[in-house]
Amino acid sequence: MENRLDRIKKQLHAQKYKLTPQREATVRVLLENEADHLSAEDVYLLVKEKAPEIGLATVYRTLELLTELKVVDKINFGDGVSRYDLRREGAEHFHHHLVCIECGAVDEIQEDLLEDVEKIVEERWRFKIKDHRLTFHGICHRCQDKKASEQKQA
Amino acid sequence: MENRLDRIKKQLHAQKYKLTPQREATVRVLLENEADHLSAEDVYLLVKEKAPEIGLATVYRTLELLTELKVVDKINFGDGVSRYDLRREGAEHFHHHLVCIECGAVDEIQEDLLEDVEKIVEERWRFKIKDHRLTFHGICHRCQDKKASEQKQA
DNA sequence: ATTCATGCAAAATCTTTGCACTGAT
DNA sequence: ATCAGTGCAAAGATTTTGCATGAAT
Numbered sequence: 001m002e003n004r005l006d007r008i009k010k011q012l013h014a015q016k017y018k019l020t021p022q023r024e025a026t027v028r029v030l031l032e033n034e035a036d037h038l039s040a041e042d043v044y045l046l047v048k049e050k051a052p053e054i055g056l057a058t059v060y061r062t063l064e065l066l067t068e069l070k071v072v073d074k075i076n077f078g079d080g081v082s083r084y085d086l087r088r089e090g091a092e093h094f095h096h097h098l099v100c101i102e103c104g105a106v107d108e109i110q111e112d113l114l115e116d117v118e119k120i121v122e123e124r125w126r127f128k129i130k131d132h133r134l135t136f137h138g139i140c141h142r143c144q145d146k147k148a149s150e151q152k153q154a
Numbered sequence: 155m156e157n158r159l160d161r162i163k164k165q166l167h168a169q170k171y172k173l174t175p176q177r178e179a180t181v182r183v184l185l186e187n188e189a190d191h192l193s194a195e196d197v198y199l200l201v202k203e204k205a206p207e208i209g210l211a212t213v214y215r216t217l218e219l220l221t222e223l224k225v226v227d228k229i230n231f232g233d234g235v236s237r238y239d240l241r242r243e244g245a246e247h248f249h250h251h252l253v254c255i256e257c258g259a260v261d262e263i264q265e266d267l268l269e270d271v272e273k274i275v276e277e278r279w280r281f282k283i284k285d286h287r288l289t290f291h292g293i294c295h296r297c298q299d300k301k302a303s304e305q306k307q308a
Numbered sequence: 309a310t311t312c313a314t315g316c317a318a319a320a321t322c323t324t325t326g327c328a329c330t331g332a333t
Numbered sequence: 334a335t336c337a338g339t340g341c342a343a344a345g346a347t348t349t350t351g352c353a354t355g356a357a358t
Contacts, residue, residue, distance in 0.1 A: 055340040126295035141280035
C-alpha cells in the first residue's frame, strides 16, 4: 500500500504538484476502498473521518487532479454522479464493469478482452484509440443464485 | 420516417401512453437529428423552434419515458450532461461510440463486435448481460488526416 | 368527472469558482 | 515574498418536483 502511495506521490512531483496532507488522505481513502466505486461525496465523507477539516471542494479538486494524472478514472454509471476508480498499476487499459440491475452491485473485469475489437475499430474506422469505457448491465451471479433458490422454495 | 414515428406511437399506446403533440414534436426532433447526440437542452431548443410553448420539464419527462420504453438510450460521455440516442430499429444491442478527444466529434459503430466478449463474460463471470455501453476515446480519422497534412505543410 | 399530461417556477443535486487565508519554500 | 493549495460560501449547471391548469375521454 505504501508503495503505491509513494508511486502516486512521485507522479505528482513529476508534474510539480505536492502531496499535501489533504491529497494524501484522499489517496489513502481511494486505496483503502479500491473495490468500491466512490462518488466525490463518498470520498469526502470517508476522508472527513480522518481529517475533519477538509473541504468538499478540495476533494473535487484532488479527484480532478488525479484524473488528469490518470491515477484514477472518472466513470459514470448512469445515476447522476461521477465515480472515481483507481487505475490498477501497470494496467494498459481501463478495466471494465458489470453493473447489476437488480442489486446495484458493481463488479470489475481486469482482463482486457477488447484487443481484437480494438484492432478492428482502429483499422476499419481509422480511429486511434487512447482509452475506452465498457460497462455491461445485467444480473450478477449472486442475484441469479438468489432467484434460483427462491424458485426452489416455491 | 413516418413509419418509425408510427411504430413509436404504437409502442407508447401499448403501454397506455399517448403520443401528445409535445411528445410527437420531441420524437420528430430525435428522428431528424439521429446522427447527433443531443442533450435534453439541445432537444428542448430544437423542439421550441416548432412548438415554442413547450416546457423544458416536458422534454425531460418525454425523454425519460422514451428511455423507459427503450426507444432511446441515455448516454453520458463524461461531460456533465446526459445525451439521448435513438435505438436503431431491429437492433439487438445498443450501438457503440467513438469520441474524438481532439474535435469532440462522436461517431457511431452499428456493428455488434462484442458477441465473443459477451459470451466470455456470461460464462466466466456468470453475469446475465441485458445491455452494454462501449465508448472509445481517441483521435478520429478526420483529425488524423488534418494532422498529417499539417505535418506536410511544415 | 376523471385522468393523464403540461407549463411554470421552485427545489434539489452535483460540481465549479471566487476569494481571503495558510503554509511551505 | 511568493505561490501553490485550502476552506468556505456563493454561484453554476443540470435535472426533478409540486402544483394549478388544460386537454381528452
